[in-house]
Amino acid sequence: MKIRTARRISQVFFFSLFCFFVVITDLRYLKGYPASLFLEMDPLVAFATAITTHSIYKGLIWSLVLLIPTVLLGRIFCNWICPYGILHHFIGWLLGKGRAADEQVRIESNRYRSLYQVKYVILIAMIVAALFGTLQIGLLDPICLFHRSMTTAILPALNLVCPSTFYVRQYFHVGAWVIGFFLFLLVGMNVVIPRFFCRVLCPLGAFLGTLSSAALWRIDRDPHKCVDCDLCLKNCEGASDPHTQLRKSECFVCFNCIEDCPEDAISFKFMPQLQHEITTPVVPVRRALLGSLIGFGFFGFGRSGGTADRNYDKKVIRPPGSLEEKEFLDRCIKCDQCIRACPTNVLQPAIFSAGLEGLWTPILNMKIGYCELNCTLCGQVCPTGAIQRITIEEKTGVGTHAEQGPVRLGTAFYDHGRCLPWSMETPCVVCEEVCPVSPKAIFSREVTIIKRDGNPITLRRPYVDPALCIGCGICEHECPVTDEAAIRVTAIGETRSRERRLLMDGGDTSAVRQLEQRQR
């Protein structure tokens, strides 16, 4: 079997595996599959979160596995495993210069350019930002980017055309078009520069490229056999200059050059001579400095908006099990796996409500969904522990967790002017009906009023007990005033942050709660 065939089999396999994981990340199918395996294998995710948190969360330890082939063979991940790279490879072949009749056009399009240093500048910026305390690799890490695009743009769009393919009910994602636009833009760039994303932007590629400086095997050209025809560049995916000194950190190990060489001058060798290669990535010091400044700026200017601090947005309601906001931003890679797994569609990518740093991180939108009481799927699929893998018992505060009480996401507040029984002489209290905690956080008091027409009417007017409300938002979701509900949850009272609690004692002195504790 030709090595190119083996590579194509690998590409089809890993791309299919990725799509399989994307599709089965759904309450109906998710039966213990490692749905976030690609993210957990991603060494940049593990490395960058280790910088921000000094820990490697649960499954991220799998990323060590990927280090071994990289340190031995180079960036083999980029052209054999990476589903986003495979997508770009395929689109480049389909729409780009990959099938151009003129060999010279293809050869020229695959020559190394200094533009390809940009990914190292991006990587430096992201690592510097992480050192200061904001994790931004998810913006461009290919696995995060592809998961996010699949979840918020591709699947919902396909499901619109073919209903019931991926969802029981159509899913919506705030700002889906922005993510879809970027996907099209990045994929479309293959027409201009083959593997544009992989060569120019990919921070994971830059990270693996740096690691592959130590690789023991690499593509090697025998100068005695080489006739300088440059045909090795014809299909060179990485633009790594196999026709001269190989740029080791740029080579995707696609092996096309070996098969394209008419003279058999190129081979994959164990420890060829160092003087025939450019071992490490080439990044001028001034560009690296620029990258550091961008990283600092992203942290400094992003954080000084105060959105992670005192100026937090009432609508930044995080999924159950989320860490305190700054620690959350230390871990969230914006892969949006939680959004994919959420069975009610309540999780949405934030645009700017969570600040520049929180772009595309998950927040709850009760207009679209609500947080299901007996569900912790978001935490089950989160690869980095931004949403910790809490159990149902820990979330609902039962059994051994009764003393600390439930995880609260926020608190519900009434807007009397919009509430039917409060302002419009009309019975309702759907909110009380659907309130899922016991005893109910929403209770109502009966009042008899004289209506406008002079007839008496008895109404139940609803109230919230802040000591019992968990902020799940089903009251807001089910409120008949659907454009802007008469009861709305805001982030205050969330238990993940001691700074954002509403009640001094966590509700311990609530009369109902005391009664509940006595009964226990």
Add this chain to the structure above:
Amino acid sequence: MNENPDSNLPDNKISRREFLLRTGAAGALIAGSAVGGMALWQRKHIIPGFEPQKGLQLPSYALAPNSSLPSLAIAHGTEHEKTIRAAIGALGGMERFIQHGDVVMLKPNVAFDRPPALAATTHPEALRTVAKLVLEAGAARVFVADNPINSPAGCFLKSGLRAVANDLNLDLLYPESHSFSPLQLKGEILKNWTFFHEPFKKANKVIGVAPCKDHNLCHASMTMKNWYGLLGGRRNQFHQHIHSIVSDFALMMKPTLVVLDGMNVLMSNGPTGGRLSDVKPMGTVVAGLDMVAVDSYGYTHLLERDLAELTYIHKAHDRGLGNKNWKDTNHREVQAG
């Protein structure tokens, strides 16, 4: 590269030295990552917000009990300095409290950005006199610190306390974010709270210098309520359980001495005041070792109200944190010269 000894070798032949170096580097990279990764591996999840809380314990700064000397002194007079000196003198002089070389923390109430005449903050002359007495007694270093409600720089400037600190070379500490650490307490409500720890890292004596004020919610702000200014964080939650919290302050802080400045008392519209008509001259300074006793005198004789309504005093008394029956304590009432 021309000087590389390997260049003499035939193609694709590398020296043993280079082989060892390169395989060693690759192996070290993998092994190092594996060791580092395993060391940092977080195998278990946490439940965010419910982690066990830890905090520092504050020592007692109180003197050993001495029944032969008064524990409460009430001085009447017309001038701050003379009246305060008379009150402290009646307790046995500052030498009873401060020894040579002591590091003293003075806690004024600078909660608001107000001029001294409005009596919403500790009067600069009160702080000056206490600081002078402390320095005269041989204190090596004196800290002045508070975490105001209003902007700290403005409060210290306009209350006149910054000028006092400058004049007497006191160490004025602003509440900066690094100045706080969590404090552990077995309070009724206060269990773990962020605390203005910076001055207490060095101080071995603590003196509260409080104004006597009306308070909209808890009726009065005197020497017990003054310790509110040592806490940080979400203090606006304290109001949900204000009387429990104020009595918790008596558990939290065991001061060496408290001074209640009743020369001019904020009788109404507290704790901020705002009009001179809210202020009444009462010409009295109360000093004592037991802030519950000091405050019960202040409430009945300076604010001239019924002690029955001051829930936090009764809570503190019932919890054994002080004696609300000031008349039962060893007290002296003096007239300043």
